[in-house]
Each structure stands twice: as C-alpha cells, then as structure tokens.
Amino acid sequence: MAGAASQGAQLPGSSEPPAGLDVRSVTVRFGPTTAVDDVSLALQPGRVLAVLGPSGCGKSTLLRAVAGLEELAGGSIHFAGQDLAGVPTHRRGFAMMFQDGQLFQHLDVAGNIGYPLSLKGIRGSARDEEVSRLLSLVDLQGYAVRRPATLSGGEQQRVALARALAARPRLLLLDEPLSALDRSLRERLAADVRHALTTTHTTAILVTHDHDEAFAIADDLAVMRAGRLIQHGTVPEVFRRPADAQTAQFLGYPTVLDPEAAERLTAYLSEPVRGQAVALRREALRAAPIAERDYRQGLVGTVERVSAARDGWHLEVLVPGIGRLPAIATVDVATRVGDPVALQVERSDVVVLGEGGGA
Numbered sequence: 001m002a003g004a005a006s007q008g009a010q011l012p013g014s015s016e017p018p019a020g021l022d023v024r025s026v027t028v029r030f031g032p033t034t035a036v037d038d039v040s041l042a043l044q045p046g047r048v049l050a051v052l053g054p055s056g057c058g059k060s061t062l063l064r065a066v067a068g069l070e071e072l073a074g075g076s077i078h079f080a081g082q083d084l085a086g087v088p089t090h091r092r093g094f095a096m097m098f099q100d101g102q103l104f105q106h107l108d109v110a111g112n113i114g115y116p117l118s119l120k121g122i123r124g125s126a127r128d129e130e131v132s133r134l135l136s137l138v139d140l141q142g143y144a145v146r147r148p149a150t151l152s153g154g155e156q157q158r159v160a161l162a163r164a165l166a167a168r169p170r171l172l173l174l175d176e177p178l179s180a181l182d183r184s185l186r187e188r189l190a191a192d193v194r195h196a197l198t199t200t201h202t203t204a205i206l207v208t209h210d211h212d213e214a215f216a217i218a219d220d221l222a223v224m225r226a227g228r229l230i231q232h233g234t235v236p237e238v239f240r241r242p243a244d245a246q247t248a249q250f251l252g253y254p255t256v257l258d259p260e261a262a263e264r265l266t267a268y269l270s271e272p273v274r275g276q277a278v279a280l281r282r283e284a285l286r287a288a289p290i291a292e293r294d295y296r297q298g299l300v301g302t303v304e305r306v307s308a309a310r311d312g313w314h315l316e317v318l319v320p321g322i323g324r325l326p327a328i329a330t331v332d333v334a335t336r337v338g339d340p341v342a343l344q345v346e347r348s349d350v351v352v353l354g355e356g357g358g359a
Contacts, residue, residue: 019080020045020203021066021171026075028058028065035061037227038075043205043220048197050206050218050235054250058227059207063173066205068092079170095169097160099176103148109135109159110144116167134162137196154185161193165200172197172204178213190216211251215239223247242279243354253279253351254326261322268298269347277353284349285327287315287341289334299343301325306335317341 021043028036036058043049051059064070066077068089077084084092095116103112113131117123122130135141138158148156157177164172177193178186194217197204208214214221214235221238223231231243242248245256257265262278290300301317304324308314313329327343329335 020047021205022078023062023066024076024078026062026065026077027073028061028070029073034073034227036065039224039227039229040075041222041229041232043203045203046201047219048194048202048204048206048217049220049222050208050214051222051224052208052211052214052250053224054209057224059209059224060175062224063175063205063207066171067094067096067173093170094173095164095167095171096173096175097164097177099179103156103159103163105148107148108144109140109146109148109151112148112159113162113166116163120168130166134166137165137199138162139192153181154189157181157189158192161196165196165202170203172202174204174206176208177206179208179210186210186213187216193217211239223250225250240351241354242351245277245279245353248279248351248353253281255280255282255284256353257322264321265299265319265325266345266347266350269345271347273350273352279351279353280325281349282314282326283328284346285317285325286344286346287313287317287327287329287333287335288344290340290342299345301327301341301343303335303337303339303341306337315341317343319343 023039023041026036026039027034039062041049051062053059061070065072068084068087072085079092104115107115110131113134114127117127117130131144135143138161140155140158140162143151143155143159148159151159160177174193178189181189190213196202197217206214206217218235221231221233221235222229223238223243225246230247231238239251242251242253248256256279257277259275259277262273262276265278266272287301287303299319301319303315304318305316306313311328312331313333313335315327315329315335316324317327318324327341329341335341
C-alpha cells in the first residue's frame with residue numbers, strides 16, 4: 001500500500017525527466033526467491049531518503065541494485081534522466097559507505113580521505129585543503145596522521161563518511177552505516193551524518209532498520225516489507241500516518257486499536273477520532289491518581305502491572321470498554337497494582353492508520 005506521493009516523481013504529462021533518482025518497477029530475484037518486488041520510488045537532488053525495514057525485507061538488495069551490484073530481473077533505474085542499464089558500478093558516479101567503514105588500514109586518515117581526490121586528479125595543496133575541510137566537517141580536526149586501527153568505531157565511521165564525500169558522488173549510498181555502534185553513539189553520529197549531508201547538499205539513500213536513525217538523518221522515508229514498498233513519503237508524513245497496523249508497530253506504535261476502541265479512547269479530546277483505527281505510542285496515555293484531579297468525566301482505568309523505567313513508571317492499565325493498554329506515570333507518582341488512575345490522552349502520540357484508517 002503506497003502512502004504519500006513520492007517526492008520527485010515526474011508529473012503527469014511532463015516531458016522533463018526527473019532530475020534525481022528514479023526507480024521504476026524494480027525487481028531483483030535470487031533463483032526462486034524475489035528479494036525486491038516491483039519497487040518504484042523517486043528522490044530529488046539534495047534530499048536524503050531512508051529505506052527502512054526489518055532484516056531480510058530487501059532494502060540492502062535494493063541499494064545494491066541502485067549501485068549496479070545486483071542484476072535487475074525487471075524494471076529500470078534512471079539518474080538525472082539517464083537509464084543506468086549497462087552502466088557499470090564504477091561509472092555511475094555513486095559512492096557507498098558500509099557499516100564497517102572498510103578503511104584502508106595501510107593509510108592514515110588523510111590518506112583514506114585523500115584517496116578518491118587523487119583518483120580525480122586533485123593533488124598537492126588543493127588535496128590537502130580539501131582533506132582538511134572534510135575533517136572539519138566530520139569534527140576530526142587533528143586526526144590526519146592517525147591510523148584507522150587507533151580510532152574508535154565512531155571515529156572510523158566519520159572517516160569513512162568523509163572519504164565517501166571526498167568522491168563528490170552524484171548519489172551517496174549508506175548501508176546501515178551506524179548499526180555496529182552502541183545506541184548513544186548512534187544517536188550522536190546520526191546528527192553528525194545529517195549535518196554533513198545537508199551541508200554538502202549530497203543526495204543520499206540510507207538503508208536502516210532503526211526508525212530513530214531514519215528520523216534523525218532523512219528527509220524522505222520508504223518502508224519495505226517482504227521485498228515490497230509499503231509506504232513512501234516525507235518522514236513526518238509516514239510517521240504521522242502509517243499505512244497499516246504492521247507499519248505502525250514497526251515505527252514505534254506498539255498498540256493498535258480498532259475504530260470502536262479508538263473512538264472510546266479519544267472521546268474526551270477536542271477532536272475525537274471516529275470510524276478509523278489508531279496506533280498508540282507508549283507515551284500516549286499519562287496516568288495520575290484520581291484524587292489529584294477531577295477525572296470523573298474523563299478516561300479512567302485500573303492498574304494491572306507496574307515496572308520501573310528511566311522516564312518514570314511503565315504501567316499496564318485495564319480501561320473499561322477498550323481493554324489493557326500501556327501507560328506511563330511520572331516517577332513521583334506512587335502507583336500500585338489495583339489502583340484506579342485517571343488517564344490523559346496525548347493526541348500527538350496517537351496516529352490514524354492509513355488513508356482509510358484500516359488496521
């Protein structure tokens with residue numbers, strides 16, 4: 001099921017080819033297995049697209065097909081209006097960055113970053129100046145003479161990014177570049193990758209299974225499942241209106257309610273949801289003791305489970321007419337199993353599913 005219209009797609013009746021990447025009905029097979037199944041999407045120059053999905057969904061295979069590393073069983077790939085059929089990988093003007101960086105261990109940092117510049121005939125002081133600029137861009141000033149083996153995982157990925165940008169690619173392809181790093185480092189580097197890509201106006205495709213990473217880095221989002229494109233649009237569009245229940249749960253909305261339960265849950269909001277299924281983040285329901293406020297005319301429930309978390313208490317609350325729902329309470333709220341609680345619905349953490357709300 002497709003979501004919002006693809007950014008950069010050719011307008012009906014227009015004779016002008018898309019200026020960026022245009023993937024048309026691409027299919028990739030490995031023997032009897034279809035890894036990518038009739039995928040179409042487009043990407044405008046200067047924008048970053050995250051291809052998001054679980055392991056085995058075909059996202060890396062799609063990236064390799066764009067790079068020219070996988071043969072197409074059907075469809076076509078165009079860039080700047082040029083059909084790339086028959087164009088070898090090294091002549092497409094693209095660059096790739098992998099999760100392990102694949103740095104040259106026999107070269108220092110400056111040598112790694114300067115390698116693609118030398119291939120382009122940029123040498124001497126011009127090369128040194130560009131290496132220095134790229135080191136500053138990825139916040140590694142003073143690292144020019146360091147060897148890759150002396151760097152942390154995060155530092156190595158910064159060097160790999162700088163080297164990829166040094167190639168001045170028409171399109172940068174990033175295959176889970178942060179997945180080998182720990183969570184806190186991934187979060188910091190995601191912001192740095194975003195800064196580097198936007199500063200250099202680089203057109204890029206990021207493959208990831210981490211929706212937080214996609215949100216931090218990308219402009220546009222394509223969600224894949226079982227080889228097919230499920231939804232494609234800007235990041236806010238996809239996150240605010242997932243195509244279906246499975247997509248919503250993958251994007252971090254663990255609870256899905258049918259239209260009847262959704263209407264009961266949102267009945268006390270200024271704009272209740274009617275006739276549509278919804279998905280909830282854990283933060284969608286905030287619990288407080290009934291004695292603190294007058295919730296007699298609001299949503300109430302009974303606590304059935306309590307567990308401690310960094311952001312307070314994570315609860316499971318039985319709500320009459322709806323069922324068992326997750327909720328959170330602040331750390332200063334004394335909440336026990338069996339306690340009645342008042343529930344405040346945070347509308348920003350509730351999303352309506354798909355165009356018609358079907359689960």
